[in-house]
Amino acid sequence: xxxxxxxxxxxxxxxxxxxxxxxxxxxxxxxxxxxxxxxxxxxxxxxxxxxxxxxxxxxxxxxxxxxxxxxxxxxxxxxxxxxxxxxxxxxxxxxxxxxxxxxxxxxxxxxxxxxxxxxxxxxxxxxxxxxxxxxxxxxxxxxxxxxxxxxxxxxxxxxxxxxxxxxxxxxxxxxxxxxxxxxxxxxxxxxxxxxxxxxxxxxxxxxxxxxxxxxxxxxxxxxxxxxxxxxxxxxxxxxxxxxxxxxxxxxxxxxxxxxxxxxxxxxxxxxxxxxxxxxxxxxxxxxxxxxxxxxxxxxxxxxxxxxxxxxxxxxxxxxxxxxxxxxxxxxxxxxxxxxxxxxxxxxxxxxxxxxxxxxxxxxxxxxxxxxxxxxxxxxxxxxxxxxxxxxxxxxxxxxxxxxxxxxxxxxxxxxxxxxxxxxxxxxxxxxxxxxxxxxxxxxxxxxxxxxxxxxxxxxxxxxxxxxxxxxxxxxxxxxxxxxxxxxxxxxxxx
Numbered sequence: 001x002x003x004x005x006x007x008x009x010x011x012x013x014x015x016x017x018x019x020x021x022x023x024x025x026x027x028x029x030x031x032x033x034x035x036x037x038x039x040x041x042x043x044x045x046x047x048x049x050x051x052x053x054x055x056x057x058x059x060x061x062x063x064x065x066x067x068x069x070x071x072x073x074x075x076x077x078x079x080x081x082x083x084x085x086x087x088x089x090x091x092x093x094x095x096x097x098x099x100x101x102x103x104x105x106x107x108x109x110x111x112x113x114x115x116x117x118x119x120x121x122x123x124x125x126x127x128x129x130x131x132x133x134x135x136x137x138x139x140x141x142x143x144x145x146x147x148x149x150x151x152x153x154x155x156x157x158x159x160x161x162x163x164x165x166x167x168x169x170x171x172x173x174x175x176x177x178x179x180x181x182x183x184x185x186x187x188x189x190x191x192x193x194x195x196x197x198x199x200x201x202x203x204x205x206x207x208x209x210x211x212x213x214x215x216x217x218x219x220x221x222x223x224x225x226x227x228x229x230x231x232x233x234x235x236x237x238x239x240x241x242x243x244x245x246x247x248x249x250x251x252x253x254x255x256x257x258x259x260x261x262x263x264x265x266x267x268x269x270x271x272x273x274x275x276x277x278x279x280x281x282x283x284x285x286x287x288x289x290x291x292x293x294x295x296x297x298x299x300x301x302x303x304x305x306x307x308x309x310x311x312x313x314x315x316x317x318x319x320x321x322x323x324x325x326x327x328x329x330x331x332x333x334x335x336x337x338x339x340x341x342x343x344x345x346x347x348x349x350x351x352x353x354x355x356x357x358x359x360x361x362x363x364x365x366x367x368x369x370x371x372x373x374x375x376x377x378x379x380x381x382x383x384x385x386x387x388x389x390x391x392x393x394x395x396x397x398x399x400x401x402x403x404x405x406x407x408x409x410x411x412x413x414x415x416x417x418x419x420x421x422x423x424x425x426x427x428x429x430x431x432x433x434x435x436x437x438x439x440x441x442x443x444x445x446x447x448x449x450x451x452x453x454x455x456x457x458x459x460x461x462x463x464x465x466x467x468x469x470x471x472x473x474x475x476x477x478x479x480x481x482x483x484x485x486x487x488x489x490x491x492x493x494x
Contacts, residue, residue: 019240025101025108027382029123031389033229034388044210044411047416048411048416050211060214061218064219064222067226068226068387074227075227076227076231076234079158079235079436080234083135097240097489102130102486106482107127107129111123124228125438127228128436128475131482141487141490161437165427165437168442173446177418177449177450188206189205189206189209209413210417213424216424219424222387223427223431225387242326247371251320253319253320256321262365270308271305277346285349288300332371343368347361347365415451415454416447416450426446
């Protein structure tokens, strides 16, 4: 908090108000994320009467909190790197604020509206869609090519994860349900709450399975979706307060030495392997990043040796990033982004020709990016509390949809357990790969898979159709909404 406190003491009252409003909207977005996604985690627990609603949401809130705290920040920076933040910061502050508010407002409106109508849609899609809409509109209004306004490679990677994860959820849940029917002989586990009206709770094993997997989904949700909120807040802080958040101002002296050494080591690697790397550049296997114009940073694939050497030079002999000028802080940040992008590509290429060199690049990159891929502890805590609070307020609308409106018959205990287990495993796997995924999509797909596997089962086609259409339209609608809001705010702020 010391960095934030210093910033608040050195910026105008208007900027403070705009910053606090941005953070409030971002945290409200995370609350709505709780309405949508964490409600999915408690839906089975509440619907099957495995635990009282108030106890289940408290448990879910705690597991979400732990998930955010322990989940890391890899997914957060997959979100941050969707938007070339350099574009936002190198423009005037009004343009930066217009971009921040536009993407926030678009994501919040869509999430809140779909929650109100009890549609389990993706908070991830809404956030990514709004980022794409706002950044592409900014680029087009300022003379950039479409390819320059968004990191499209990151977008494709993220969208691939979002597209494949529901398919994995459906397939794995379908398979596990088939295996459960074959090897588990207890008929009580395959009953639904409507078939056991006289019982207050399901039997012990059904109850424990549903509670345990529900807790696991909550933890996994916090570790993945919580990071999206962290990434969103870092976009706000870097965009509005670049002098204080372009680099991790709280980095220890030894961390700075590690980053400087990594830059020197990668510069030497470039020199030692110049012939191979130059050939890969000529063959277009290694290409430039942040392809932007004019005064905005541009990564030159032919000047990587100069770029990485600049990082080492700027960090030589300093004990704190506060010793750098504001211009040098941003210069170091941009040079690290450019260099890391190049060596990320090189690492993937060397995996095929020399794994030892690929491992060496990976180890050096980890230390190189440490000053730009970070999150203050207060940001993590704020996001954790926001998701937990959202869970406790808005879970009721989604429970009925998941429990009774997807399948032709109410979901049974085994289906609920299998669906939650599948969602938990899929999301945790995505965390390992630093891929943002949708808890809503995965769990809804898992529920669909578990019900489709039953010989006497089936789906309510009307509900499934509405959910699929809401999934399909989320990204383009939020992109268009973000674009429209940005055009309006940009005009007003001029």
